[in-house]
Amino acid sequence: MTKKQGDNVEVSLRPPSLRDYIGQEKSKKALEVFLKAGIQRGGSIEHLLFYGPPGMGKTTLAHIVARELSSDLKITSGPAIEKAGDLAAILTNLNDNDVLFIDEIHRLPRSVEEALYPVMEDFALDIVLGKGPAARTVRLNVPRIIIIGATTRMALLSAPFRDRFGLVLNLDFYTVDEMAQIIQRSAEILKLPLLPQAAVEIAKRSRKTPRIANRMLKRLRDVQEIHDYASIDVAALERLFDLLDIDSEGLQNIDKKYLHLLITKFNGGPAGLSTIAVSLSEDKQTIEEFVEPYLLQSGFIKKTTKGRVATKKAYDHMGLAHHYAASADASPQQEKNWYNTGYFDCSGGEIGIHAVLRRLCSNAWRFKSSPEHIQIYANLWQY
Ligand SMILES: Nc1ncnc2c1ncn2[C@@H]1O[C@H](COP(=O)(O)OP(=O)(O)O)[C@@H](O)[C@H]1O
Numbered sequence: 311m312t313k314k315q316g317d318n319v320e321v322s323l324r325p326p327s328l329r330d331y332i333g334q335e336k337s338k339k340a341l342e343v344f345l346k347a348g349i350q351r352g353g354s355i356e357h358l359l360f361y362g363p364p365g366m367g368k369t370t371l372a373h374i375v376a377r378e379l380s381s382d383l384k385i386t387s388g389p390a391i392e393k394a395g396d397l398a399a400i401l402t403n404l405n406d407n408d409v410l411f412i413d414e415i416h417r418l419p420r421s422v423e424e425a426l427y428p429v430m431e432d433f434a435l436d437i438v439l440g441k442g443p444a445a446r447t448v449r450l451n452v453p454r455i456i457i458i459g460a461t462t463r464m465a466l467l468s469a470p471f472r473d474r475f476g477l478v479l480n481l482d483f484y485t486v487d488e489m490a491q492i493i494q495r496s497a498e499i500l501k502l503p504l505l506p507q508a509a510v511e512i513a514k515r516s517r518k519t520p521r522i523a524n525r526m527l528k529r530l531r532d533v534q535e536i537h538d539y540a541s542i543d544v545a546a547l548e549r550l551f552d553l554l555d556i557d558s559e560g561l562q563n564i565d566k567k568y569l570h571l572l573i574t575k576f577n578g579g580p581a582g583l584s585t586i587a588v589s590l591s592e593d594k595q596t597i598e599e600f601v602e603p604y605l606l607q608s609g610f611i612k613k614t615t616k617g618r619v620a621t622k623k624a625y626d627h628m629g630l631a632h633h634y635a636a637s638a639d640a641s642p643q644q645e646k647n648w649y650n651t652g653y654f655d656c657s658g659g660e661i662g663i664h665a666v667l668r669r670l671c672s673n674a675w676r677f678k679s680s681p682e683h684i685q686i687y688a689n690l691w692q693y
């Protein structure tokens with residue numbers, strides 16, 4: 311398939327209206343009210359900011375907003391605007407009511423961010439003419455545009471910048487049920503005879519991320535072209551999952567490498583992001599933006615002040631539970647991590663000396679009796 315055809319499929323899979331946009335109910339509702347009020351006031355709405363992991367539907371939502379407002383959409387991104395002059399060039403090509411979508415807005419250079427403030431507030435751009443003592447600032451009027459920012463890294467946006475958006479919406483991971491609906495919808499567009507149970511199975515393995523589900527469906531279409539199934543059931547999907555090397559929890563090679571490393575090399579953690587990235591020969595940003603969000607959300611890792619820690623679920627899923635036995639030489643800090651990640655489960659409100667004793671007896675091999683260890687147990691059990 312050529313790139314162009316692939317892009318067209320991408321476009322056609324995008325839900326064209328809020329009605330077709332599945333899930334994210336809270337954000338959708340807020341946006342609906344916001345747009346309705348804006349349209350009633352004559353079409354002018356405040357600037358919008360969408361944040362959430364990659365592939366959640368931020369760009370899609372920007373297209374929908376532009377369509378609802380009958381506005382033209384111009385797309386750019388943070389790294390593409392290197393200086394205030396680039397911003398001026400973009401703005402002069404826009405008209406009143408156009409929507410300017412700035413993807414990866416956290417990557418805008420500081421100087422451009424500051425140049426954007428008067429654009430957002432007063433529809434004016436301050437341009438510095440000349441250099442040194444002779445320099446002066448002139449203020450240009452710019453069209454009354456609506457800026458939609460999107461970011462995967464909300465924390466990197468400065469507070470004054472965030473405050474200039476009238477509505478900030480968080481797009482979060484989808485439920486399996488919502489994913490299954492998205493998958494059914496995309497399958498219909500791609501003319502794949504997908505059975506409902508098979509849609510659920512793809513939903514479970516697509517990291518609660520529509521973009522990943524859609525990508526899997528496109529690969530499934532390749533498989534379908536060869537095998538021409540009358541209907542695609544769970545058994546038929548196995549071929550696809552094998553092909554893509556995706557396991558029952560939707561983990562891919564890189565995720566499994568990450569967990570394996572954290573458990574075997576770093577004793578379950580805590581390990582810092584940079585250390586993990588170097589050991590995996592990946593850059594920090596890839597790990598932080600593409601790998602960790604899903605591992606965190608699915609409860610395979612936890613973030614602590616000291617670094618990343620593998621949870622019991624990770625040990626179990628990776629078949630590395632025997633690594634716990636190594637706790638004979640665990641440091642107090644390591645034991646604390648195991649507690650924090652639920653390995654020593656104290657559910658059911660059984661907090662207190664009885665629970666401690668009971669667990670001490672049944673799990674004697676995991677406990678140590680140094681005064682330091684005992685103090686930690688006591689603290690952790692709030693006794
Ligand atoms: N709520 C949704 N309902 C249906 N499809 C969706 C939804 N959100 C995203 N998608 C699909 O997922 C793909 C990725 O979405 P996109 O908007 O590009 O994500 P982002 O900009 O957040 O990285 C799109 O092609 C779109 O078809």
Ligand SMILES: [Mg+2]
Nearest residue numbers: 368369370413
């Ligand atoms: Mg996007």
